[in-house]
Amino acid sequence: MKSFTLLSFSLCMAILSFAQDKAPIAEDDYYEVFSLRTDTLHVLENDFAYNEHPFKLLQVLPPMHGKIDWDDSLIYLTPNMHFKGADSLKYRILDLENNLMSEMATIYLEVENKSFDTLNTNNIRCRINACGVQFWDMDDVNMFEAPANSGVNAIFSQSLWMGAFDQDDVLHVAGDTYRWGADFFPGPKLDPINYNSEYDINWNRVWMLHQSDIDFHRSHWQDAGYEMIENISEWPAAIVPSYAPFYDMDGDENYMPENGDFPLIKGDQAIYFIFNDDRDEHTQTDGVKLGMEIHAMYYAYNRPADSTLNNTIFASYKIINKSENDYHDYYIGFYNDFDIGCPWDDYVGTDTILNSMYGYNATPIDCSNQYAENYGSLPPAISVTALNFDISSTITFQGWGLVPTTDPQIDTEYYNYLKAIWRDSTHLSYGEQGYGGTGPINFIYPGNPATGAGWSEVSENNEIGDRRGLLSAGPYNLNAGESIELEFALVFARAYTGLNLPNLNSVELLKERIAEIHSFYNESLGEDEIQLPKIEVEIYPNPFSDFITIKSEINSQNHSYSVFNILGEEVVSGTVQNNNQSQINLKKLNKGIYFIRVSDGGNFVTRKIIKN
Numbered sequence: 360m361k362s363f364t365l366l367s368f369s370l371c372m373a374i375l376s377f378a379q380d381k382a383p384i385a386e387d388d389y390y391e392v393f394s395l396r397t398d399t400l401h402v403l404e405n406d407f408a409y410n411e412h413p414f415k416l417l418q419v420l421p422p423m424h425g426k427i428d429w430d431d432s433l434i435y436l437t438p439n440m441h442f443k444g445a446d447s448l449k450y451r452i453l454d455l456e457n458n459l460m461s462e463m464a465t466i467y468l469e470v471e472n473k474s475f476d477t478l479n480t481n482n483i484r485c486r487i488n489a490c491g492v493q494f495w496d497m498d499d500v501n502m503f504e505a506p507a508n509s510g511v512n513a514i515f516s517q518s519l520w521m522g523a524f525d526q527d528d529v530l531h532v533a534g535d536t537y538r539w540g541a542d543f544f545p546g547p548k549l550d551p552i553n554y555n556s557e558y559d560i561n562w563n564r565v566w567m568l569h570q571s572d573i574d575f576h577r578s579h580w581q582d583a584g585y586e587m588i589e590n591i592s593e594w595p596a597a598i599v600p601s602y603a604p605f606y607d608m609d610g611d612e613n614y615m616p617e618n619g620d621f622p623l624i625k626g627d628q629a630i631y632f633i634f635n636d637d638r639d640e641h642t643q644t645d646g647v648k649l650g651m652e653i654h655a656m657y658y659a660y661n662r663p664a665d666s667t668l669n670n671t672i673f674a675s676y677k678i679i680n681k682s683e684n685d686y687h688d689y690y691i692g693f694y695n696d697f698d699i700g701c702p703w704d705d706y707v708g709t710d711t712i713l714n715s716m717y718g719y720n721a722t723p724i725d726c727s728n729q730y731a732e733n734y735g736s737l738p739p740a741i742s743v744t745a746l747n748f749d750i751s752s753t754i755t756f757q758g759w760g761l762v763p764t765t766d767p768q769i770d771t772e773y774y775n776y777l778k779a780i781w782r783d784s785t786h787l788s789y790g791e792q793g794y795g796g797t798g799p800i801n802f803i804y805p806g807n808p809a810t811g812a813g814w815s816e817v818s819e820n821n822e823i824g825d826r827r828g829l830l831s832a833g834p835y836n837l838n839a840g841e842s843i844e845l846e847f848a849l850v851f852a853r854a855y856t857g858l859n860l861p862n863l864n865s866v867e868l869l870k871e872r873i874a875e876i877h878s879f880y881n882e883s884l885g886e887d888e889i890q891l892p893k894i895e896v897e898i899y900p901n902p903f904s905d906f907i908t909i910k911s912e913i914n915s916q917n918h919s920y921s922v923f924n925i926l927g928e929e930v931v932s933g934t935v936q937n938n939n940q941s942q943i944n945l946k947k948l949n950k951g952i953y954f955i956r957v958s959d960g961g962n963f964v965t966r967k968i969i970k971n
Contacts, residue, residue: 380457383408385450385464392438394472395560400434402466408454417453417460422446422468436468440563441488441497443472473564474545480569480628480661481669482506483851487630487657489545489565490538493517497538501698505670505739505851511732513718513741513851515698519543519676520829521636521649522774523689523837531686532646532770533636536694540642547602548635548652548681565632566590566603566622573621580619587616594622595633603631603654609954609967618967619954626658626673637681646770650682667872668879670851673746679842690751690777690833691845695743697826701730704823706816708866709753709802710742713873715850716753716830717742719808720862721816721823739853740865744873746846746880748832752779752801754787755828764794766827777831779803789814792821803828809863817863848876896957902969905946909935909957922968923954945970 386405392398408414415431424442428435434450446468452461474489475496484507485494495501495516503514520534533542546562568590579585595602596614608619624631635652654677662668680686697718699705706721720738754776756764763783767773772782779787779801781794788796793803806813830847837843852872857864896918897910909920920943922931930948935941935957950970957966 380459381409382459383412383414383452383454383461385452385461387465387467389467389469390436391469391471392436393560394438394442394470394474395440395556395563397435397437397556400436400466401432402434402450402464403432403452406452406461406464408452408456410456412454412456414452414454416450418451420449420463422448424470425468434466438468438470438472440490441472441474443470443475446470476565476567476630477502478567478628478630478657478659478672479507480626481659481663481671483659483670483672483849484508485657485672487565487567487632489563489632489634490535490541491519491543491545491634491653491655492535492538493657503849505741505853511700511734513697513699513739514849515696515702516694517696517743517849518694519653520692520694520773520777520831521651521678521690522646522770522777523649523686525684525686529647530770530774531649531684532644532773533641533649533651534644534646534692534694534767534773536643536696536766538643540644541639542641542643542646543634543636543653544638545632545634546638547599547633548637548650551637554638559638562633565630566594567628567630568622568624569628570624570626573624576616576621577619580616580621591616591622595631596622602633611967624658625656625675627661629656629658631656635681641770644767644770644773646773648682649686650680650684652679652681653677654679667850667875670872671876672849673846674849675844675846677842677844678837680837680839683839685836685838687834687836689835689837690774690831691835691843692777692829692831693743693847695828695830697741697828699725699738699741700733701726702825703729705826706804706808706821706823707755707826707828708804708806708808708815709750710807710870710873711750711802711805713742713744713870713877714746714750715742715744715873716750716803716828717866717869718826718828719866719869721821723860723862734853736861737853737855738862738865739851740862740869741852742848742850742869742873743828743830744848744850744876745830745832746848746877748845750802750830751833752777752787752831753803753828754779754793754831755803755826757825757827761792761794764792776829777833779831791819809859809866846880848873848880850876898955898957898966898968901966902971903945904971906942906944907955907968908940908942910940911935918957920955920957922948923956924951 419429421427424446425438448466449463478485484504486502494503501515503512505513518535522532596605604623605614614620637650656675658673660668704721704726707718709716719740724736725733725738763781786799787793789800790796804815806815808815808817850872852869854864854868918935953968
């Protein structure tokens with residue numbers, strides 16, 4: 360009887376003990392994190408085990424868009440370079456005394472990322488990336504929507520290529536396609552000792568501004584309580600004045616937006632960024648670095664009444680040789696993957712008169728049965744149009760087919776394509792698909808598919824498919840410290856009427872719009888649009904006591920001047936009396952900082968002056 364009682368007691372204690380062993384609890388949590396920055400997540404702070412048992416991390420499942428490391432108590436998370444938005448990771452914990460594990464907990468993540476933004480001021484909506492590869496997220500989503508917000512895209516991606524020989528005839532090449540490897544990197548070219556994770560985080564960004572943002576800053580920078588937006592206060596010129604264009608209100612050659620300086624952009628909306636080919640080894644082309652720094656701006660105009668401007672994206676690339684090499688036979692190319700709605704039924708062509716390479720649908724109806732996002736019965740056409748330079752060659756290639764005409768694999772093949780030379784070193788030739796034709800030619804399909812004149816994909820009745828094209832310029836000489844600026848436009852046209860097949864009606868409309876864009880650029884843009892006009896004057900002494908002198912190299916009798924206090928109030932004004940030099944009496948002003956503006960009736964210059 361006694362033994363039975365003891366056995367029953369032991370069994371009850373065991374059952375009670377088992378009933379008291381409970382799994383630990385891992386609680387869901389939320390973190391705000393930043394692209395490329397490694398954050399430490401203290402996920403166990405909200406978790407617990409019963410009876411104050413110790414516990415640890417047992418299992419961690421990574422997010423879709425980042426990488427992790429972890430130990431017993433902490434998770435170290437680094438979000439991907441190109442991702443922005445909501446993501447999550449999951450984990451379990453383990454009770455170290457009873458060996459029970461928790462259910463999965465979820466860490467909800469909001470990833471901040473400044474490495475891209477969207478041009479969306481007109482009928483085209485496109486993503487611009489800091490790394491230099493444009494219009495897609497480096498994963499599987501592209502954005503060159505035309506019309507905007509339609510869900511249908513006309514280009515998959517665009518990127519920069521370049522190649523040259525140095526003074527020792529060593530070949531240097533850089534070129535990106537789909538970021539399988541990388542030859543270009545966000546940020547300016549620096550001494551290699553300054554390349555680190557902090558550099559990557561700080562420069563993996565773009566600066567998007569509307570002209571209205573800048574106009575508001577110009578009107579209100581002196582107002583009490585004015586809060587400057589980040590992309591004006593952190594404009595790259597604030598770090599180094601030469602990093603980005605700006606208007607220097609007080610002429611001190613430093614970007615000081617708190618003193619009225621402001622960014623200079625083109626268009627009604629612009630996205631600016633800096634990238635280089637020097638940050639790391641070239642894993643796309645395996646080429647030798649060139650040491651180039653590129654200042655790029657994509658911009659657009661909001662002109663609903665102007666169907667041409669409202670369907671055009673402009674781009675400006677200033678390429679600076681920051682190396683110690685003098686380059687010759689330097690070629691620059693813009694790689695474009697034309698995916699006009701459905702990517703599997705496209706053609707390409709060249710118009711040498713209009714300085715353009717363009718893509719268009721090979722058939723009157725976009726391939727609706729194969730691809731949901733398509734243009735249907737009215738497929739458009741789109742061009743890459745050189746504005747301030749002459750194209751030297753165009754060529755198209757693909758990821759499969761005849762080996763010499765497929766994607767390049769090594770640096771010499773990338774350089775060959777920049778010169779309209781196939782992978783096997785034979786030149787692009789006239790006829791068929793440009794390989795094995797009747798004679799060398801520098802431009803692929805320069806005929807007119809709409810009229811049937813000349814060599815085109817229509818005249819050759821080519822197999823339809825995906826088209827990748829390269830528009831190139833050169834050769835140039837680019838010595839150490841020199842720069843070159845190339846500007847181009849992406850012109851979109853979708854014809855709703857016409858006498859030809861619908862796809863060819865769009866080609867005809869495209870060429871009309873390209874001609875209009877050339878006229879607009881030559882008359883209204885070019886290098887001068889981004890530089891506000893100034894007049895050349897000297898204002899001295901500065902600081903001053905009672906008088907300042909305004910001196911000009913030209914007749915200044917038609918000049919007027921106004922002096923403003925730091926609140927923007929005009930305190931003195933007048934006209935310049937003498938031809939080249941005039942003394943202004945400012946005795947009545949209190950000591951402090953002022954701004955003087957001198958105008959010739961059209962142009963003006965503003966300087967900061969200090970009264971002692």
